[in-house]
Amino acid sequence: MWRIAVSLMLAVLVAVPAGPPAVGTSRPLDISQIPPAEIASYAIAADYDPNSHQITASQTVTYRNVTEAPIPDLVFHLYLNAFSSSETLWMREAGPQHRGHGFDPDAPGWIRVDEIRLADGASLTLSAIDDDETLVRSDLPVAVEPGESVVLEMAFTAQLPRVFARTGWADGGDFVMAGQWFPKLGVWEEMAPGAGAWNAYPFRSNNEFYADFGIYEVAVTLPAAWRVGATGTLQGEPAEGDGGKLTHRFRADHVIDFAWSASPHFAVMERIAEGVRVELLYYPGRRSMARRVMQATVEGLALYGDWYGPYGGGLYPELTVILVPEDAGGAGGMEYPTLFTVGVLAMPGLPACVRFLEAETVHELAHQWFQSVIATNEVEDPWLDEGFAEYSTARAMRELGAGDAVTCAGWTMTYLFSDRSAYRMDPSRPMSGRAWELANFGVSAYAKPAVALTTLERLVGEEAMSAFLSAYTGRYAFGHPNEQDVHAVMVETLGREIADWFFDELVYGDATLDARVVAIEAGDLEIERAGDLCIPVPVTLIGQEGATTAVWECDRPFELEADSLVAAKIDPDATAVLDLNLANNAWRHTPDQPAWLRTVADVIQVLQILFRGGGLW
Amino acid sequence: VVTASATPKDGLRGLIRLVVHRPRPWVLRYLLATVPALILAVMLVSPLRPWFRVPLLVQGLETRSLDHLLEALEFTAGQITGGPLLALAMLLIPLSWLLARVLWVYFEGGVLVTYVAVTPLSWREFIDASRRWFWSLLLLGVIWNVVALLMGVMTIVIGALAGSLWSPFGTFLRIVGGVAIVLLWLWFSMARSAMVARRDRNVLRALRSAVTVIARRPVKVVVLVTVTLALQAAVLWGSRVGTMALPYSWWFPALILQQVTAMLAMGVTLARRAGEVSLAMEAFTSEESNDV
Numbered sequence: 012m013w014r015i016a017v018s019l020m021l022a023v024l025v026a027v028p029a030g031p032p033a034v035g036t037s038r039p040l041d042i043s044q045i046p047p048a049e050i051a052s053y054a055i056a057a058d059y060d061p062n063s064h065q066i067t068a069s070q071t072v073t074y075r076n077v078t079e080a081p082i083p084d085l086v087f088h089l090y091l092n093a094f095s096s097s098e099t100l101w102m103r104e105a106g107p108q109h110r111g112h113g114f115d116p117d118a119p120g121w122i123r124v125d126e127i128r129l130a131d132g133a134s135l136t137l138s139a140i141d142d143d144e145t146l147v148r149s150d151l152p153v154a155v156e157p158g159e160s161v162v163l164e165m166a167f168t169a170q171l172p173r174v175f176a177r178t179g180w181a182d183g184g185d186f187v188m189a190g191q192w193f194p195k196l197g198v199w200e201e202m203a204p205g206a207g208a209w210n211a212y213p214f215r216s217n218n219e220f221y222a223d224f225g226i227y228e229v230a231v232t233l234p235a236a237w238r239v240g241a242t243g244t245l246q247g248e249p250a251e252g253d254g255g256k257l258t259h260r261f262r263a264d265h266v267i268d269f270a271w272s273a274s275p276h277f278a279v280m281e282r283i284a285e286g287v288r289v290e291l292l293y294y295p296g297r298r299s300m301a302r303r304v305m306q307a308t309v310e311g312l313a314l315y316g317d318w319y320g321p322y323g324g325g326l327y328p329e330l331t332v333i334l335v336p337e338d339a340g341g342a343g344g345m346e347y348p349t350l351f352t353v354g355v356l357a358m359p360g361l362p363a364c365v366r367f368l369e370a371e372t373v374h375e376l377a378h379q380w381f382q383s384v385i386a387t388n389e390v391e392d393p394w395l396d397e398g399f400a401e402y403s404t405a406r407a408m409r410e411l412g413a414g415d416a417v418t419c420a421g422w423t424m425t426y427l428f429s430d431r432s433a434y435r436m437d438p439s440r441p442m443s444g445r446a447w448e449l450a451n452f453g454v455s456a457y458a459k460p461a462v463a464l465t466t467l468e469r470l471v472g473e474e475a476m477s478a479f480l481s482a483y484t485g486r487y488a489f490g491h492p493n494e495q496d497v498h499a500v501m502v503e504t505l506g507r508e509i510a511d512w513f514f515d516e517l518v519y520g521d522a523t524l525d526a527r528v529v530a531i532e533a534g535d536l537e538i539e540r541a542g543d544l545c546i547p548v549p550v551t552l553i554g555q556e557g558a559t560t561a562v563w564e565c566d567r568p569f570e571l572e573a574d575s576l577v578a579a580k581i582d583p584d585a586t587a588v589l590d591l592n593l594a595n596n597a598w599r600h601t602p603d604q605p606a607w608l609r610t611v612a613d614v615i616q617v618l619q620i621l622f623r624g625g626g627l628w
Numbered sequence: 629v630v631t632a633s634a635t636p637k638d639g640l641r642g643l644i645r646l647v648v649h650r651p652r653p654w655v656l657r658y659l660l661a662t663v664p665a666l667i668l669a670v671m672l673v674s675p676l677r678p679w680f681r682v683p684l685l686v687q688g689l690e691t692r693s694l695d696h697l698l699e700a701l702e703f704t705a706g707q708i709t710g711g712p713l714l715a716l717a718m719l720l721i722p723l724s725w726l727l728a729r730v731l732w733v734y735f736e737g738g739v740l741v742t743y744v745a746v747t748p749l750s751w752r753e754f755i756d757a758s759r760r761w762f763w764s765l766l767l768l769g770v771i772w773n774v775v776a777l778l779m780g781v782m783t784i785v786i787g788a789l790a791g792s793l794w795s796p797f798g799t800f801l802r803i804v805g806g807v808a809i810v811l812l813w814l815w816f817s818m819a820r821s822a823m824v825a826r827r828d829r830n831v832l833r834a835l836r837s838a839v840t841v842i843a844r845r846p847v848k849v850v851v852l853v854t855v856t857l858a859l860q861a862a863v864l865w866g867s868r869v870g871t872m873a874l875p876y877s878w879w880f881p882a883l884i885l886q887q888v889t890a891m892l893a894m895g896v897t898l899a900r901r902a903g904e905v906s907l908a909m910e911a912f913t914s915e916e917s918n919d920v
Contacts, residue, residue, distance in 0.1 A: 296795030359791065417694060421872055424694035431695075578683060593696075594684045594703030602680035606689065609879035610680075611673045613871075616886045618665035618721070622728040623657065623894060 046326060047265050047489030050075050050223035051196045058232040058256070059187065059273070064118075064180045066169040066192060071130075073162050073225075074155065074196060080207030081154040082199055085163070087124075087137070090191035092144045093214040094120035094172045094179075099143040101176075104447075105216035109176040110355055112341035120172030120179060124194055130162035141213035146197075148209075167194055174339045177352075181339035182274070188335065188342035188352065190270040191220075198223050198388075198491070212390045217446040219389035219396075222267040224489055232258045233273050240292045240331040241271035242350050265326050265489060266348035267386050272333045284309040285316050287327070293334035300357050300368060301334050307372040307411060308332055314373075314407050318477060319380045319484040323349065330379070332372075344371050346378030346400075364419035370408055370426050377403035385487045392494055393449070394442040394518075398460025405430060405461050406468075427465060427588065433458035435591050439521040443494060462588050463517045469586040470546070471505055479504040494518065516544055517589075526563075526581045527595035536579050538569070544589060548582035576600055640855060643899040643906075650748050653739040653901075657894045660731055662887075664724040671717035675710035690876035733769050737761025740824040743902040744909055764829040765820060771831065772816040779809050814853060818842055818904055825908035841911045848907055856900040863892045 057068035076082050093101035097116050101107075107114040124147070128134045133152060140146040155161045169192045174181040178190040197211025198221055212218055231239055232252045243263025252258045263269060272292065280291040280301050289308055293301040308330070312322055322330065327349050335343040335354035343354030353375060356367040381403070382389060382396035389396055408415045408426035417424035433454055440455045442463065449455040468476040483492070483500045494514070501510035516522040524544035529537040538550065545565035552559050554573035563569045563581065580597035582590065590596065647654055679685050682704055688697030738758035742749050749757065783805025791798020815838055822837035823829065842849050867889035874882050 359795075421868075422692045422694055424698075428695040428698075580683065592699075592703060594682055594700045597683040599681045599683060602677050603683075603686050603877075604680075605877035605879050606686040607673065607677055607680045609876050609882055610676075610689065611669050612879055612883040612886060614669040614673055615662070615665045615883075616867075616871075616890065618668055619661045619890050621721075621725055622665055623661040623732075623890075623897075 047224045048077050049225045052225035054228040056230045061184050064171045069166045075160040076155045076157055078201040078207050079157050080201045080205050081156050083154045084148050084150045086148045086197040086209040086211045087194040089122045090214045091120040091122040101216050114175050115173040118173035122169045124167045126166040128164050145214035174341045177345040182336050186274045186336050186339050188272045215447045217452045221388040224265050227263045227269040230258050230260045232256050236275045237273045238277040239273040242269045242348050244329050268347050270347035280305050285312045287322050288329045291332040294336045304372050307369040310411050311373040311376040324488045346375045348383040351375035366416050373407040374400055374404040386491050390446050393446045393456040394460045397456040401457045401461035402464035430458040430461040434462045438523045442518045466588045525591040528579050528598040531598045531600050546587045551580045551583050553578040643902045646902050647895050647898045650742050653898055660728050668717050671713050675714040678707050679704040733766050734758055734762050736765045740905050743905050768831050821904035821908040825912055841908045844911045845907050852903040856896050859896045860893050863889050
C-alpha cells in the first residue's frame with residue numbers, strides 16, 4: 012500500500028492502542044515451492060448492482076490442510092464491516108479518514124454472510140470474534156485432518172462504501188474498486204507438532220493482510236457497457252447474463268487475494284514487457300498520466316526482474332494496473348496479486364517533472380514481489396512488505412530513464428530524500444512491531460527500512476546486497492517468511508556480524524547516528540559521533556598540500572594528520588544514509604569564495620530578469 | 629520631425645544595426661536592470677557568506693541537488709550574519725522593481741523616438757521625448773497590466789472549472805486563454821509604437837491605430853514578433869546551458885556569460901521596439917500618401 016505522505020510531510024503518526032488478541036501468532040511455514048501448494052481456493056460468482064453498489068455473490072471455498080495439526084474450526088475475515096459506521100475500531104483509530112480522504116457515513120460498507128454450509132449440505136454457524144464482526148469463526152462438525160480438504164458453500168452480500176481506504180465506488184457510481192470484498196479465510200499455522208491456530212486479526216487501520224495461496228475462479232457480472240480489470244486472466248469472451256448484463260470470468264492460480272475494478276468509462280492501454288501482458292485501465296481524461304504509469308511499470312518490471320527474479324515467479328502471465336479517477340484517490344496506491352492501483356498522488360496541475368506518480372507506480376509494482384509472491388504477514392511484520400517495497404522504490408527511481416522523484420529545470424530530488432526526511436523526524440522507532448502497536452507506522456514500516464536497507468546496500472556494496480536480496484526472494488517465493496527468516500538469509504549472504512548489527516540496532520533497536528565536525532581551525536579538527544549506532548565511516552582531511560583519508564571506527568580513537576587544514580569531510584560518499592544530519596558531516600575552515608561569488612552572479616542574473624520585466628514590456 | 633530610421637525593408641539586421649548605432653536605450657535599459665540587481669544581490673548574499681563553509685550546500689548548488697541543498701539549508705538557516713541587511717534587501721526588491729519599471733516607462737517615449745528620428749537624439753531631446761510620452765505610456769501600461777491580470781485569472785479559474793468537468797476541455801480553454809493573452813500583449817505593444825508614430829497621445833486612439841497597423845502589415849508583425857521572441861528564447865537557452873556547463877567555482881566566466889546574454893536579450897527586445905515603431909511609421913506614411 013502507498014502511504015499518503017511523501018516528501019517532507021511523510022511521517023504518518025498513528026497512535027494505536029493495544030489490540031484484541033490474535034487468533035494465532037505467526038510462525039514461518041515451509042520454504043517455498045514453485046508452483047506453490049494451493050491451500051485456500053475460491054470459486055466466486057458475483058453480481059454487481061451499480062445503483063445500490065452491492066455485490067450479491069456465492070462462493071465455494073476449498074481449504075486444504077497442509078500442516079500436521081487437525082483444524083477444528085474456520086476463521087474468516089469480513090473486512091468491509093470495518094467501514095459499517097464511524098464507530099468501528101478501524102474508524103476510531105483512523106479518524107475516520109484514510110490518506111486524507113474522509114469516510115462518508117451516509118455511504119458505508121459492510122458484508123453479510125447469508126449462508127454457509129459444507130459441501131454435503133450441513134449448515135454451519137458463524138460467530139463474531141470482534142465487536143465489529145471483521146473476523147468470524149465457525150466450528151466444524153469434523154476437524155480437517157492433515158492432508159485433507161474441506162469444501163464450503165457460502166452466499167454473501169457485500170455493500171461497497173463510497174471509495175474509502177482502497178475499496179468502494181466513486182464517480183457517481185460509474186467507478187468501482189472491489190478490494191477486500193469477500194469472506195476470506197485466515198492462515199492456519201502449526202504452532203507445535205500436532206497443534207495449530209489461525210493467524211488472523213480483526214481489521215484495524217494499520218492492519219493489512221495475510222493469506223494463503225490458492226486458485227481463484229471468479230465470475231463478475233456487470234452492466235454490458237462496463238469494462239473490468241481483475242486479478243488473474245480473463246477466461247474467454249464475456250457471457251450474457253440476466254438483464255442485459257455480461258459475466259466476465261477470471262482465473263488466477265497461486266495468488267493470495269482477488270480484486271477487481273470496473274467502469275463504463277475505462278480506456279485501455281496495453282504493452283508486453285518482460286513477457287508479461289500489462290493492461291492499464293484509466294479514464295480518457297488521464298491519458299497523459301496513464302502513459303507515465305505505463306512507462307514506469309514497464310521499466311520497473313525489468314528492474315525488479317533483474318533484482319528479485321521474474322514477475323510472479325514466472326507464473327503470472329498478466330499484470331493489470333488501475334489508474335483511478337480523480338474523485339477516487341482513496342482507491343489508489345494499493346497492491347493486489349497481479350493487479351495494483353495508482354492515483355493517490357496523481358495531483359492535477361503538478362508538472363510531469365515531479366514524478367510522484369512514477370514513484371507510486373514502482374512502489375505498488377514492488378509489492379508484486381514483496382507480499383504478493385513473498386507473502387509476509389503484513390499485520391505482524393509490516394516492514395517486511397512496505398519496507399522492502401519502499402527500498403525498492405527508492406532504488407528503482409534512481410534507475411528510471413526520465414530521472415528520480417523531481418527533475419525540474421535541471422534540479423533533482425531523489426525519492427530517498429523523502430524517506431530520509433521522514434526518518435529524521437522520528438529516528439528512534441524500531442522497524443519491528445505489529446502494525447497496530449507501531450507508534451509511527453510511516454517511519455517504522457516505510458521510511459526507516461528504506462533508509463536502513465539503502466545504508467546496508469552502500470556498506471556491503473551492490474553486489475553483496477543483490478546476493479542477499481535474490482537469495483531471500485528466491486527462497487521465499489510463494490512462502491510466508493518472517494523476520495527470523497530474513498535474518499537467516501542475511502547471515503548466510505552478508506555474514507553474521509552485519510546481520511546481527513542490522514537487526515539488533517535497526518530492526519529491533521532504536522540506535523541513531525549523527526557523525527559531525529564540531530570545530531575546524533587551521534591546524535585543529537574536532538569530530539564526534541552522537542547516538543549509539545555504529546557505522547565505520549571514512550574521514551577525509553583536505554589540506555593545502557592534498558587530501559588524506561582514514562576509516563573512523565566506532566570504538567577506536569581516530570588520528571589523522573593534515574597540514575594547513577582547509578576542510579574535513581566525514582563519510583564523503585554518504586554511505587551512512589541513516590546519519591541524521593549530512594550537512595554537519597563536512598566543514599570548511601573558511602567560506603568557499605568562488606562558490607559564494609558564483610551565487611552572487613546567479614542572483615544578479617535573476618534580479619536582472621525581474622527588473623527588465625522579462626523583456627516583454 | 630520624425631521619420632523611420634530603419635525601414636522594415638532593412639530587415640532584422642537593419643534593426644539590430646540601429647540598436648547598436650544608437651546605443652543610449654540599450655545602455656539605459658541595461659543599467660536600469662543591472663545597477664539595482666548588483667546592489668541587491670550583494671546585499672542578499674553577503675549575510676549568507678558563512679553558509680559557504682558547509683560543503684553540502686556548495687555541492688547542492690553545483691550538482692543542482694535539492695536533497696543536498698534543502699538539508700544544508702535546514703542546517704545553515706540559523707547561521708546568518710547581517711540579518712538586517714538581508715531583510716532590507718528583501719524589502720528593497722519590490723520597491724526597486726517598481727522604480728525600475730516606472731523609470732523604464734518614463735524613458736520609453738525617448739527610446740521609441742530614438743528609433744524613428746532621422747538623426748541621433750541629444751540627451752535633451754531624449755529627455756523631452758520621454759517626458760512628452762510618459763503619462764500616455766504609463767496609462768497604457770497600467771491598462772495592459774490590469775487586463776493581463778484579469779485575463780490570467782479568468783484563464784486559470786475557467787480552465788480549472790472546465791477541467792473539473794472534462795479535463796481536455798479545461799486544457800483547451802487554458803490554451804485559448806494563453807493565446808489570447810499573447811495576442812493582447814501584441815496589440816498593446818503595437819499601440820505603444822502607433823502612439824508615437826501618429827504623434828497622438830490618446831490611448832484609445834492608439835489602441836485603434838494598433839489594430840490598423842496589424843491589419844495592414846500582418847505578416848511583417850508576426851515575423852517580427854516571432855523572430856525576436858525566438859532569438860530571445862535562444863539567448864536565454866544559451867545562457868542557461870552555458871552557465872550550467874561551467875563548474876560552480878568558475879564564477880567569473882559565468883558572470884561574463886550571464887551579462888553578455890543579458891545584454892543580447894535586451895538588445896533583441898529593443899530591436900523589436902524599433903521594428904514595431906518602423907512598421908507603424910510605414911503603415912501610417914502610406915495612409916497619409918493615400919490621403920493626398
